Amino acid sequence: MRGTVSSQIMLAECGQRYGSETAKESTNAVEGGANKTPVRFRTIEAYNIAEGKWTQLPDPGEQLARFEKRGGAGFLVVQGKIWVVYGFATSPDPNGKNDYESDHVQFYDPVTQKWTEVETRGEKPSARSVFAHAVVGKYILIFGGETWPDPRAHLGPGTLSDEGYALDTETLVWERFGGGDEPSTRGWSAYTTATVYGKKGLLMHGGKLPTNNRTDELYFYAVNSA
Numbered sequence: 001m002r003g004t005v006s007s008q009i010m011l012a013e014c015g016q017r018y019g020s021e022t023a024k025e026s027t028n029a030v031e032g033g034a035n036k037t038p039v040r041f042r043t044i045e046a047y048n049i050a051e052g053k054w055t056q057l058p059d060p061g062e063q064l065a066r067f068e069k070r071g072g073a074g075f076l077v078v079q080g081k082i083w084v085v086y087g088f089a090t091s092p093d094p095n096g097k098n099d100y101e102s103d104h105v106q107f108y109d110p111v112t113q114k115w116t117e118v119e120t121r122g123e124k125p126s127a128r129s130v131f132a133h134a135v136v137g138k139y140i141l142i143f144g145g146e147t148w149p150d151p152r153a154h155l156g157p158g159t160l161s162d163e164g165y166a167l168d169t170e171t172l173v174w175e176r177f178g179g180g181d182e183p184s185t186r187g188w189s190a191y192t193t194a195t196v197y198g199k200k201g202l203l204m205h206g207g208k209l210p211t212n213n214r215t216d217e218l219y220f221y222a223v224n225s226a
Contacts, residue, residue: 040069040090044082044108057108060084063115068102072129076140078169082108085140085167088129088149101127101147105167122173125165132191134202136223140167141177141202143221146187157212160187164221183219185210196220 044057060067073087089102103126106117131145143164150156162185164177189207196203199222209215 040071042067042069057082058113058115060106060108060115064106064117066104066117067106067115068104070102070129072131072146073102074131074133074140074142076133076135078107078135078140079138080110081169082110083140083169084108085133085142086125086128086131086145088146099149101129101149103127107169118172120167120172120174123165123176124174125163125176126161128161130187131161132189132202132204132207134191134193136193136200136202138169139223140169141165141221141223142167143183143191143202143204144186144189144207157208157210158187160185160208160210162186177221183217186215194220196222199223 042061043059046055046057047053048055061069067084068087068089070087070089074083074085076083076085084104084106086104087102089100089104091098091100103124104117105120106115108115125142126147128145128147131142133140133142135141141164144161146158147161148159150158162183164182166175166177167173168175183204186207186209190205192203194201194203201220201222204219204221206217207215
């Protein structure tokens with residue numbers, strides 16, 4: 001089995017922040033997250049493994065006024081472009097109250113060094129964060145996640161989802177997927193794009209359940225064509 005890393009991580013080099021990571025060839029990148037203050041970020045740091053160097057990409061907030069500081073977002077490389085999907089965003093309130101689940105979708109083109117925000121349509125998922133996600137061809141797959149934060153923050157489960165969706169990054173249309181022995185409601189799972197028995201798809205392990213218990217279940221959603 002083989003796959004491309006895409007997971008929630010903590011990176012000391014980026015100020016000990018809990019963000020989202022993706023990989024492209026010899027470069028790993030981390031987006032958003034929060035430090036212990038907690039202050040959220042919107043910047044993206046790229047680490048070149050071969051050169052052993054960190055580089056900060058252009059600040060998306062300087063190009064897109066609506067690009068939020070957030071954590072738990074979908075962060076993926078699709079056909080050479082870096083996509084940031086949804087996530088838990090910082091409220092404009094200076095006291096940090098009323099932070100919210102976001103449904104914004106943006107991508108970065110390394111060739112032009114430009115950020116673009118897109119409007120998606122179709123069977124669009126509700127705003128959410130900490131969902132499992134993967135890339136298959138031109139499609140972004142997501143499953144589960146938190147759709148409403150818990151009053152106790154990380155001490156509680158929040159409102160979680162059992163929905164799976166695919167976004168066509170060319171037409172910008174969402175489609176809900178299902179079929180087979182579907183996972184139950186969950187968020188905060190470990191995940192990756194993987195190839196299992198010759199089929200590519202979303203591999204997902206563990207996560208937080210609505211009971212606030214953790215699970216050790218392993219699921220794979222296979223895509224027949226993309």
